Amino acid sequence: MTDRIVHMLVLLVLPPLLIGMINKTKAWFGGRDGPPLLQPYYDLFRLMRKGMVISTSTTWIFRAAPVVTLATVLLAGLLVPISRFHAPIAFTGDLILFAYLLGLARFFTTAAALDTGSPFEGMGAAREVTFACLTEPALFFALLVLAKASGSLTLTQMLHGPVGGFAAATAAPLVLVAIGLFIVILAETCRIPVDDPNTHLELTMIHEVMVLDHSGPLLGVILYASAIKLCILGTVLLHVVAPFTTGQVWLDVPLFVLELLGLTVVIGVVESVMARLQMRHVPYLLIAAMLFCGFGFLLLVR
Amino acid sequence: MLSLWMVLAAAGVLALSGLPACLLGSPSSTGQRAATLLMVIGSGLGLGGLVLSLGQAAPPALGLAWLLPWGQFAVTIDSISILFLGPVFVVPALGAIYGLGYWRSSEHPDNGRRLGLFYGLLAGSMVLVTIARDGVLFLIAWEVMALAAYFAATVEEDNAEVRRAGWVYLVATHAGTMCLLAMFALWRHATGSFALEPSAAALAIPAGVAGTIFVLALLGFGFKAGLMPLHVWLPGAHANAPSHVSAVMSGVMLKMGIYGIVRMTALLPVGAWWWGGVLLAAGAITGVAGLAFAIGQHDLKRLLAYSSIENIGIIAMGLGLALLGRSLDRADWVVLGMGAALLHVWNHSLFKSLLFFNAGAIIHAGHTRDMDQLGGLARQMPRTMMLFVVGAVAICALPPLNGFAGEWLLYVGLFRTLGPGPGPDLGAGAGLPVVAVAAVALAMTGALAVACFVKLLGAVFLGSPRSPLAQHAHDPPASMMAPMALLAAGCAGIGLFPMVASPLLEDAARTWAALPDSSATIASLAPLRWITALGLGLVVLIIALVLALKVLPRAKVVARTGTWDCGYAQPTTRMQYTGSSFGQTLVELFAFVLWPKRHWPAIRGLFSSSAHYKGVVPDTVLDRLVLPLFHVAGRYLPNLRVLQQGQTQMYVLYVLVIVIVLLIWGQMGGQP
Numbered sequence: 001m002t003d004r005i006v007h008m009l010v011l012l013v014l015p016p017l018l019i020g021m022i023n024k025t026k027a028w029f030g031g032r033d034g035p036p037l038l039q040p041y042y043d044l045f046r047l048m049r050k051g052m053v054i055s056t057s058t059t060w061i062f063r064a065a066p067v068v069t070l071a072t073v074l075l076a077g078l079l080v081p082i083s084r085f086h087a088p089i090a091f092t093g094d095l096i097l098f099a100y101l102l103g104l105a106r107f108f109t110t111a112a113a114l115d116t117g118s119p120f121e122g123m124g125a126a127r128e129v130t131f132a133c134l135t136e137p138a139l140f141f142a143l144l145v146l147a148k149a150s151g152s153l154t155l156t157q158m159l160h161g162p163v164g165g166f167a168a169a170t171a172a173p174l175v176l177v178a179i180g181l182f183i184v185i186l187a188e189t190c191r192i193p194v195d196d197p198n199t200h201l202e203l204t205m206i207h208e209v210m211v212l213d214h215s216g217p218l219l220g221v222i223l224y225a226s227a228i229k230l231c232i233l234g235t236v237l238l239h240v241v242a243p244f245t246t247g248q249v250w251l252d253v254p255l256f257v258l259e260l261l262g263l264t265v266v267i268g269v270v271e272s273v274m275a276r277l278q279m280r281h282v283p284y285l286l287i288a289a290m291l292f293c294g295f296g297f298l299l300l301v302r
Numbered sequence: 303m304l305s306l307w308m309v310l311a312a313a314g315v316l317a318l319s320g321l322p323a324c325l326l327g328s329p330s331s332t333g334q335r336a337a338t339l340l341m342v343i344g345s346g347l348g349l350g351g352l353v354l355s356l357g358q359a360a361p362p363a364l365g366l367a368w369l370l371p372w373g374q375f376a377v378t379i380d381s382i383s384i385l386f387l388g389p390v391f392v393v394p395a396l397g398a399i400y401g402l403g404y405w406r407s408s409e410h411p412d413n414g415r416r417l418g419l420f421y422g423l424l425a426g427s428m429v430l431v432t433i434a435r436d437g438v439l440f441l442i443a444w445e446v447m448a449l450a451a452y453f454a455a456t457v458e459e460d461n462a463e464v465r466r467a468g469w470v471y472l473v474a475t476h477a478g479t480m481c482l483l484a485m486f487a488l489w490r491h492a493t494g495s496f497a498l499e500p501s502a503a504a505l506a507i508p509a510g511v512a513g514t515i516f517v518l519a520l521l522g523f524g525f526k527a528g529l530m531p532l533h534v535w536l537p538g539a540h541a542n543a544p545s546h547v548s549a550v551m552s553g554v555m556l557k558m559g560i561y562g563i564v565r566m567t568a569l570l571p572v573g574a575w576w577w578g579g580v581l582l583a584a585g586a587i588t589g590v591a592g593l594a595f596a597i598g599q600h601d602l603k604r605l606l607a608y609s610s611i612e613n614i615g616i617i618a619m620g621l622g623l624a625l626l627g628r629s630l631d632r633a634d635w636v637v638l639g640m641g642a643a644l645l646h647v648w649n650h651s652l653f654k655s656l657l658f659f660n661a662g663a664i665i666h667a668g669h670t671r672d673m674d675q676l677g678g679l680a681r682q683m684p685r686t687m688m689l690f691v692v693g694a695v696a697i698c699a700l701p702p703l704n705g706f707a708g709e710w711l712l713y714v715g716l717f718r719t720l721g722p723g724p725g726p727d728l729g730a731g732a733g734l735p736v737v738a739v740a741a742v743a744l745a746m747t748g749a750l751a752v753a754c755f756v757k758l759l760g761a762v763f764l765g766s767p768r769s770p771l772a773q774h775a776h777d778p779p780a781s782m783m784a785p786m787a788l789l790a791a792g793c794a795g796i797g798l799f800p801m802v803a804s805p806l807l808e809d810a811a812r813t814w815a816a817l818p819d820s821s822a823t824i825a826s827l828a829p830l831r832w833i834t835a836l837g838l839g840l841v842v843l844i845i846a847l848v849l850a851l852k853v854l855p856r857a858k859v860v861a862r863t864g865t866w867d868c869g870y871a872q873p874t875t876r877m878q879y880t881g882s883s884f885g886q887t888l889v890e891l892f893a894f895v896l897w898p899k900r901h902w903p904a905i906r907g908l909f910s911s912s913a914h915y916k917g918v919v920p921d922t923v924l925d926r927l928v929l930p931l932f933h934v935a936g937r938y939l940p941n942l943r944v945l946q947q948g949q950t951q952m953y954v955l956y957v958l959v960i961v962i963v964l965l966i967w968g969q970m971g972g973q974p
Contacts, residue, residue: 053861054863093713100701100706100748107700111691117875118865126884140744141742153727163724216857297739301736
């Protein structure tokens, strides 16, 4: 029971802090103080207390999309184990559900962008669905590697590894998969070099431009959902690159939170030292992710 | 036995349902209503028969002698037939009801009766195809089905495009039938009879002959099912047929090709591993390429047709996995692959019919099939759009609807080909990890499907109207809405409670292959109850979040304004992203398969005047391979016309000469 409560707490409370940490890192690199670490929480509370301005051209899709997105990432979050705990929901084949729940979120987010009739938002939606066609194969190569290395089709066991840890022979494939997954995370959570979450040039954005017309609580829900998405995808990656455990339950969770914060620092550093790629070069990066994961798969099953 | 007679009676009623209207003489709505009533009665009778046959221990069978020199009138309903008969008894009847509003005989006085006649004949012949257990009877039913579909799909034959599509279909379907003729001849030669029943003679077929029969079946049935590159007839025929005919062709008739492959592989001895490998690879290519073509289309019904090709690819992947499992003695692959394929047969018939019905409503409202001319229909047709969203989410295989349940089984099966690992989930038998790459192809089709259907949804229903074509649009009448609503309910029902189908699927898998391992059940391999639990959980969570947002004190709409225009003062609806612009990047990524024809605007001078961009994705196989081949044939083959005298006596002379040559060959010791 305790582990479920901890899981829910981490899943619901931690995510905005990760966004704050990324922004803080970027500010440090820029020689600024930056917004407070807890700024994303303040933003969410502020947005929840506002009214909404809605475009006259929109339909129920526009308002349903944020809610569906939040529901799907919450449900997906229940499938991913946090720290050494088992995920609250685990069954054979849940990895497919995990990937397809994120697909459902994408369906509604992009449909809502088209709902506004804005050319900019249409552009963002087109990019989102296009790039997903390249990240999805990478993700599934990674899932194949994890399934083979752990002999399981349950996310909990796949990420925790078999009893006694992953075999030595799986180390090289897992390293390749970790690199691929990191690129997938950057793309899926709209980070530089794929997307720039801070820019105000609509032509260069993907995710931010799709939600230009959302305001008030709906925007808050979207921001919250994307923070949760970052948290669960980061969790997946951490299980691959840093499966450390202290053996003490009460120490494991703080260690895990520290690892997540460390990952956000890395993402912040990547965002600070890299420029955003030209849009037509983004597919090459994503294909590289697919290649890393694909070669990982080949190495493992050869 | 009663159940079999009921199904046979249903076939008769369906096949003749259009006759009363023809007898009535003048075109009247009474005739159409009578036809619809007969379709519903026939389907009800058939469904009743299916339910009765479910409880029986041995499949009801019937064999009657007939006057033809070969074969006999042999029919049986086993669990494979039941699964394929389900859509046959559901979709055409709903289509007939839909036709009451969509193709009123008062609006189509010259072709309404013809459509009714061949529509019924199409449905009736498909019933016979699925229960026929004799090669000759099967071929007769097959040919009636093919021709009835031709006459039903080409009712608007005054349109040149319809004639062309019909012609391509006719050529393709007969190319397929030719392969089937060869296949049944070989079958007869190998087993000594035309009976399509498992027998000792069938199991003793040597591997080479069995492989040839398999390849011929794959080609012959592949033409009908639309496996790439045999799909050339499909986009044109589906786009140009009346929408309820498209729904029946796509939702049900394509599955007859799948049925043929399932039936023949069930009869043949266990084949080499390459049987499954070929089918799996063909399925994966068909899946990805089908959607890539779909994304490049402007015509909304052509897009749906290409998406049907993709779904056939997914079904073929399931069959390929099952065939591999049968060759390599992996019962779990057989159960999951066959279960996924057959469940997807049902699912596709539900959501694709829904989407084609929807397309018909859109065409009625907008008077065009070009989605770049439409837009903003959501406000005028809110209920149609709601049902479209259900169909689109289902066809993208997203939870909690039925497409997901089917593909999920297939994924679990494909992951189990990885071979044993440290944990228990992958099974103990030796694996074939290269097959697991198909899961990656399937994931790609998933992402492409989202792109494709968001494009369709956005271009047609969302945003603002791009042309005044649809300004008087409204939701269609109840006769068109009700069938769509029923199909949508079916999508949700199977999506939330897929385990209802699993006993039937397991039964069919065990009829298809003798499985040594009785412990391999769908429930033990892939816990479908979790899909139910999480599907319902997702629905509850969404409702809860909507309510939570409602109780937020100030979460109200405070202002309604235009869409944010980034400071541009005069936005117009023509600046919206169209379907073409939405898919352009993907079309470019897949340009190496699609070979799109593009016309770029030439910009001249500092203040360029109006410019024009045009991009079309034609069917690569048809336009670049088949048609050039026919042109070459058309140039050189006329030399053979010398033989074609136009005199019957000469033709009979040819027959005499050939028979004499064969006689001499036989005498000399050649094979008879």
